[in-house]
Amino acid sequence: MSRTYKVTKVEAQKRPGRYNVYLNEKYAFPISEEVLIKFSIFKGTELTHEEIEQIKVADSISKLYGKAVDFISYRQRTEKEVRDKLKTLSEDEFAIDSTIKKLIEIRLIDDENYANSYVRQTADGQAKGPIEAKRYLMQKGVSETLILNALDEFYPASKVQENADRLAQKLFDHNNRYPYNKRIEKAKLSMVRKGFSFDVIDQAISQIDDVVDMDEQEIMLKKAGLKLWKKYRTEEPYKRKQKVKQALFRKGFDFDAIDEFVDEVEGV
Structure with missing residues (x-):
């Protein structure tokens, strides 16, 4: 016959919702x-050793549950986030699994939502595009x-393209201090990083209002070109022209405009 232990005292702790349990006049364990x-x-309650162990396990789960609720209270969390957090608080896999199961049952954890x-x-x-949304959620x-x-329900293709069109125009306008081609390049690269597909980006770029001030572009080209022409002044004439052309092309200037500038500056 299993030995029994009598609860001789249940004492409230200073912390609300926590109690100390005494068995046979001696402190035994805390409990929620x-x-x-x-x-x-x-x-007066009598407990067997097996019952005491069950109570301790239940209390361990209860404490872990309370910490999980606190963690979730700041903002919505996924099952992985909560599980990872609980692993930093306990090595008891059973307690962690039980806590997660309970949170899912009452929908405090709801990955679909x-x-x-x-x-x-x-x-x-x-x-942001759907690729970035998927990447974030996978993480x-x-x-x-x-x-x-x-994605199918809340971010349909029509909405993706609508957002991409708006963003492409915004990025193109924002980069107006750069040559035309560089503005297009920067818009495309930014949209790739923000999670839009190449097909969607190409469609968006084709729709932008890309009217530019040609006089302003010419001024930009001459300013950058003269600086480079001076930089490579010690190079052989042919090499100097090639380096200037390559540098200007990398900056996003039109190739024909670059040729025209180099011919002009070379004749000065």
């Missing part, structure tokens, strides 16, 4: 109010199926 009620622990919310936010924000541990479902 939730577990206290669940196991009906009060003065997380994916839907993030994709909606991304689509409404207009600054958060959301399954690919949930991600693709969210």
Whole structure:
């Protein structure tokens, strides 16, 4: 017959919702109010060794659950985020699994809702494409199926193109201190980083209002060209021209305009 231990005292801690349990007049273990009620622990209750161990496990889960709720309270979290956090707090895999299961059951963890919310936010924000949304959610541990479902429902192709068109124009206008070709290049690179596909980017670029001030472009070319012409003044004539042309082309100036400038400056 298993030995039993009598609860001789249940004492409230200073921390709300926590109690100290005494068995046979000696302090035995702390316990949460939730577990206290669940196991009906009060003065006079008799417990076996096996029951005491069950209570301790339940309390471990209860404490971990409380920390998980605190972690989630700041903002919505995925299952992976919560699991990773709990692993820093406990090595008890059973307690972690039990906590995660409970949080999923009451929908404090809901990866589907997380994916839907993030994709909606991304689509409404207009600054990121679906590739970036997928990358972010994959890092958060959301399954690919949930991600693709969210993208299909909340970030359709029409919305992707609409956002891309708007962003392409914004980026092109923002980079107006650069030559035309460089403005296009910078817009494309930025859009790739923001998660838009090449097909969508090409379509967006083709739609931008790309009217530029040709006089301003000429001034920019001459300013950059004269600086380079001076920089390579010690080079042989042919090499000097080639280096200036290559440098100006990398800066985004039109090749015909570059040839015209070099012919002009060479004749001075």
